[in-house]
Amino acid sequence: MKKMLIGISVGIISGLFASGGGVLLVLVYTNILKLDEKEARATSLFCILPMVTLTAFLYNNNNFINWSLGIKCAIGGIFGGIIGGKLLSKISDKYLQIFFILFLLYAGINSIMR
Numbered sequence: 001m002k003k004m005l006i007g008i009s010v011g012i013i014s015g016l017f018a019s020g021g022g023v024l025l026v027l028v029y030t031n032i033l034k035l036d037e038k039e040a041r042a043t044s045l046f047c048i049l050p051m052v053t054l055t056a057f058l059y060n061n062n063n064f065i066n067w068s069l070g071i072k073c074a075i076g077g078i079f080g081g082i083i084g085g086k087l088l089s090k091i092s093d094k095y096l097q098i099f100f101i102l103f104l105l106y107a108g109i110n111s112i113m114r
Contacts, residue, residue, distance in 0.1 A: 007047065010028070010051070021044075021048045022048045025044035041088060
């Protein structure tokens with residue numbers, strides 16, 4: 001039940017803000033469910049796929065998607081995902097945590113400065 005509630009909560013936040021689902025899951029998986037860094041990231045990616053697919057379908061029904069931009073970014077994202085997936089197995093958990101913290105700080109500061 002706890003894991004379903006986590007999924008529901010993250011799904012709501014991801015659907016509202018169109019981002020953050022995977023980031024939130026990594027934080028929950030590492031801090032609450034005590035998964036190691038790599039397992040948390042891989043499980044997060046697996047879990048967000050159905051959430052993102054359904055949310056994109058709902059956004060499309062409201063004509064919110066810029067298909068030209070989205071397709072171009074998705075192609076780049078596929079290549080980036082391949083590179084990131086290969087790097088994940090080569091980077092230690094400690095450095096993953098540091099990079100993740102720096103990313104969150106950057107994203108938070110960038111959001112505030114808008």
